[in-house]
Each structure stands twice: as structure tokens, then as C-alpha cells.
Amino acid sequence: MDTTQRTDQQRSADRRRRELLEAADRVVLRDGPQASMNAIAAEAGITKPILYRHFGDKGGLYAALAKRHTDALLASLRAALDAPADRRERVESTLETYLAAIEARPQVYRFLMHPAEGSQGGDQGFDVGKHSVPLLRRMGEELAQVIEERVDLGPESQQLARVWGHGIVGMMHAAGDWWLGERPCSRAELVRSLADLLWGRLAAAGDKVGGPGF
Amino acid sequence: MDTTQRTDQQRSADRRRRELLEAADRVVLRDGPQASMNAIAAEAGITKPILYRHFGDKGGLYAALAKRHTDALLASLRAALDAPADRRERVESTLETYLAAIEARPQVYRFLMHPAEGSQGGDQGFDVGKHSVPLLRRMGEELAQVIEERVDLGPESQQLARVWGHGIVGMMHAAGDWWLGERPCSRAELVRSLADLLWGRLAAAGDKVGGPGF
DNA sequence: ATGCGATGTTACTTGCGGTAACAGGAGTGT
DNA sequence: ACACTCCTGTTACCGCAAGTAACATCGCAT
Numbered sequence: 001m002d003t004t005q006r007t008d009q010q011r012s013a014d015r016r017r018r019e020l021l022e023a024a025d026r027v028v029l030r031d032g033p034q035a036s037m038n039a040i041a042a043e044a045g046i047t048k049p050i051l052y053r054h055f056g057d058k059g060g061l062y063a064a065l066a067k068r069h070t071d072a073l074l075a076s077l078r079a080a081l082d083a084p085a086d087r088r089e090r091v092e093s094t095l096e097t098y099l100a101a102i103e104a105r106p107q108v109y110r111f112l113m114h115p116a117e118g119s120q121g122g123d124q125g126f127d128v129g130k131h132s133v134p135l136l137r138r139m140g141e142e143l144a145q146v147i148e149e150r151v152d153l154g155p156e157s158q159q160l161a162r163v164w165g166h167g168i169v170g171m172m173h174a175a176g177d178w179w180l181g182e183r184p185c186s187r188a189e190l191v192r193s194l195a196d197l198l199w200g201r202l203a204a205a206g207d208k209v210g211g212p213g214f
Numbered sequence: 215m216d217t218t219q220r221t222d223q224q225r226s227a228d229r230r231r232r233e234l235l236e237a238a239d240r241v242v243l244r245d246g247p248q249a250s251m252n253a254i255a256a257e258a259g260i261t262k263p264i265l266y267r268h269f270g271d272k273g274g275l276y277a278a279l280a281k282r283h284t285d286a287l288l289a290s291l292r293a294a295l296d297a298p299a300d301r302r303e304r305v306e307s308t309l310e311t312y313l314a315a316i317e318a319r320p321q322v323y324r325f326l327m328h329p330a331e332g333s334q335g336g337d338q339g340f341d342v343g344k345h346s347v348p349l350l351r352r353m354g355e356e357l358a359q360v361i362e363e364r365v366d367l368g369p370e371s372q373q374l375a376r377v378w379g380h381g382i383v384g385m386m387h388a389a390g391d392w393w394l395g396e397r398p399c400s401r402a403e404l405v406r407s408l409a410d411l412l413w414g415r416l417a418a419a420g421d422k423v424g425g426p427g428f
Numbered sequence: 429a430t431g432c433g434a435t436g437t438t439a440c441t442t443g444c445g446g447t448a449a450c451a452g453g454a455g456t457g458t
Numbered sequence: 459a460c461a462c463t464c465c466t467g468t469t470a471c472c473g474c475a476a477g478t479a480a481c482a483t484c485g486c487a488t
Contacts, residue, residue: 197412
């Protein structure tokens with residue numbers, strides 16, 4: 001029951017865990033989100049039950065994997081959001097960062113965006129915190145926080161910031177998803193168009209004359 | 215090879231198909247999106263292979279079911295979009311329509327929004343058109359069309375309209391999803407906040423002074 | 429009656445998530 | 459040296475859902 005020893009074992013376990021996650025990462029990147037536990041175990045050079053000992057169930061592995069990428073992506077986004085620049089510039093650079101990320105690794109992106117299966121908490125009592133929230137929520141909350149920190153929205157600012165956070169993230173996500181599938185324009189054009197939308201160009205534009213139905 | 219007879223049988227098959235879809239609907243509404251084919255067949259009073267004869271595979275049934283609801287929802291949305299009113303009013307009423315729909319039938323909503331499984335096309339050669347597009351895309355395209363019809367965006371209007379269509383739909387979707395889960399405010403408030411966002415209030419708001427990191 | 433096509437069934441295969449039970453190997457107390 | 463206990467790893471299995479093959483049946487035109 002020596003503390004140092006337990007720490008030692010913990011360290012070893014954590015290393016294994018990281019190796020397994022990297023193997024899982026490789027498989028997901030190769031086979032897409034429907035990668036089987038068997039395949040992941042094989043890639044890691046071991047067998048299924050070990051994965052289950054480490055992550056509880058597939059949801060646990062999903063969550064752990066998602067957390068890695070989500071943390072990384074959120075770090076980049078926060079950097080872009082917090083840059084000492086004009087707001088419009090910050091918005092554009094954030095969009096740019098996000099789109100570049102999903103363009104660079106579409107497989108990972110597809111994996112992250114899956115609600116997939118509804119997991120119920122780990123029974124093994126692992127240290128998995130409640131990070132089962134599917135990326136979009138976390139991005140929305142983060143953005144909401146930044147908005148509330150930096151933009152003056154008067155009373156109700158918190159509420160408004162959260163709505164906007166989730167809304168803007170959703171806009172980014174849907175547009176990015178569509179763009180990634182069809183590639184109808186360059187990344188820069190997409191960024192510009194979205195920023196224009198957020199800048200109220202929809203309200204400013206005039207009605208088109210002679211449309212169908214008056 | 216008589217045409218009338220074939221039409222007769224077709225009619226019968228179509229009726230069956232509709233019955234099956236309604237049964238599937240009931241099950242999905244009760245059990246959520248992970249409803250099994252067995253359960254659906256049982257609800258319809260038949261057995262699995264019949265479902266497969268009618269829909270090819272689970273993806274086919276998914277697509278058919280999704281098409282029904284999508285068509286219905288899109289019809290309501292188009293009505294709101296095409297109302298003879300001020301643009302802001304139309305936007306708000308469209309948001310309202312969408313949110314009311316997902317609020318009224320969250321189970322169906324959850325079902326529709328799932329990418330779930332990557333389906334590869336039907337091999338049986340059924341008459342399923344390529345409507346495997348998961349709702350969000352269709353809503354995006356529809357909205358894009360309406361925007362391009364009614365809003366004057368100068369040159370590049372088509373491109374811009376499509377980006378905006380998908381972006382706005384994504385905003386609506388993400389905000390709606392979050393709102394449905396947490397219910398942080400009334401529907402009307404949500405609608406107002408989102409419309410405000412689209413109306414450029416983000417650009418118009420001032421910087422907050424004394425934020426962290428300045 | 430008889431062949432034919434649509435409709436329906438039972439019973440099977442395959443594949444995956446998840447688990448039980450067993451098999452060493454390294455440190456530890458006696 | 460010996461047993462005891464963790465930890466890591468395996469094989470072999472269960473349950474369940476998707477999808478299929480092969481058989482049974484009814485209606486009908488000739």
C-alpha cells in the first residue's frame with residue numbers, strides 16, 4: 001500500500017492508456033468512425049478486454065478520444081478568439097482556424113461530430129469526468145464565455161451570449177460540413193461569407209424585385 | 215404485363231408501404247432512434263424480411279421515414295418563409311415554426327438528426343431516389359433557394375445564398391438542440407436572440423471594458 | 429388443373445459490443 | 459522457498475441486431 005508504488009503503477013497505466021488512445025486514433029483516422037473495438041485492439045497489438053478495462057465501454061473510449069481532439073481544437077480556437085485584434089478579424093481568424101482543422105483531418109472531424117450512441121456512466125469508477133458532451137456543446141459554451149467576457153451586451157448578457165455561442169458554433173459547423181462535402185468555394189470565401197452574415201448583411205440587403213409570389 | 219394490373223399491385227404495395235412507415239413512426243416515437251427492425255416489424259404485425267423487401271436495408275427505411283417528416287417540416291417552414299411580411303418577421307416566424315416542431319416531437323427530431331450509420335447505396339435497385347441527405351442539408355438548400363429568390367445580394371448571390379442557407383440552418387439547429395436539452399429560456403426569447411444575432415447585433419455591440427487579459 | 433409472381437414465414441449466418449473465466453509474472457510478507 | 463495478491467493478458471463465450479436463404483401460400487391468367 002505504499003504511495004510511491006501506487007503512483008508508479010498509475011504512471012504505467014497512464015502510459016498504456018495513452019498508447020491505446022494513439023492506436024485508436026490511427027484506426028479511426030484510417031477506418032472512419034465505425035472502427036470496431038476489435039480493430040482498435042489489434043492495432044494496439046492487444047485484445048479487446050484490455051480496452052474495456054481501460055475505458056469501460058465504447059462510449060468511454062469515444063469520450064477519451066474526443067476529449068483529446070476537442071481540447072486541442074479548443075486551444076487553437078481560443079487563441080484565435082483571444083488575439084489582440086479587431087473583432088471582425090478575430091471572428092474571421094476563428095472561423096479560419098476551425099475550417100482549416102476540419103479540412104486537414106476530415107476523418108477525425110467526422111468521428112467527433114457523432115452523437116452515435118447514448119452512453120450511461122462508467123461503472124468501473126474510472127476518473128472519467130462528465131466530458132461526454134459532444135464537442136459542439138463544449139465549443140458553444142466556450143464561445144459563449146468568450147462573448148460574455150469581451151462583448152458588451154447589456155442586461156441579459158449571459159443568456160444572450162450562450163444563445164449566440166451555440167448558434168454561431170452551429171452555423172460554423174453546418175456550413176463547414178456542407179463545404180467539406182461539396183467544396184463549392186475557397187476557404188477564404190467561405191469565411192468571408194459567414195462573417196458577412198454575422199455582420200448583419202442579411203438585414204442590410206434589399207428585397208429582390210419580381211420574385212415569385214410577389 | 216397489363217399496365218392496369220401492375221398499377222393495381224403498385225397501389226397495394228404503396229398502401230402497405232405507408233402502413234409500415236406509420237408503424238415505424240410509432241416505434242421510433244416510443245423507443246427512440248435505436249429502434250430495432252424486429253421491433254418495427256412486430257409493431258406492424260409482420261416480420262423482418264418484409265421490411266427488407268420494401269426498404270432494402272435499415273438506411274432505406276431511415277431515408278423513407280426521414281423524407282416524410284422532412285417534407286412536412288419543410289412545408290411548414292416554407293409557409294413561414296414565404297409569408298407576405300417584413301423580413302425580420304418572416305425570419306422570426308420561421309425560427310418559431312422550427313422550434314415549435316422540435317419541441318412538440320423531440321423523439322422524431324432526435325431520429326432525424328442522426329448521421330448514425332454510413333450507408334452505402336441500395337443494391338436492390340429500388341426506386342429510392344438519392345434522398346439520403348440528412349435533413350440539415352435539405353433545409354439548408356431550401357433556405358438558400360428562398361434567400362436567393364427574395365434577397366438582393368448582388369453578384370455571387372447564389373454562392374452567398376447557399377453559404378447563408380446552410381449557416382443559418384446550422385445556427386437554428388445547434389441553438390435548438392441546446393435549448394431543447396437545457397431549456398434556459400422561453401421559446402420567444404430564443405427566437406428573439408437568434409434574430410438579433412442575424413440582424414448584426416454582434417457587430418453593433420461595443421467592447422466590454424476591463425475584461426481579463428484586456 | 430397449372431404455372432407464376434407477390435406476400436409472408438421460420439430459421440439461419442455474420443458481426444459487433446461486452447463479459448466470464450482462466451493463465452502467467454512481478455513484488456511482498458513469512 | 460512458498461503462498462498471496464495485483465496487474466496484465468488471453469481464449470472462449472453470450473446476447474443482440476442486421477441482413478439473408480429457403481420454404482410456404484394465396485390470387486390469378488391461360
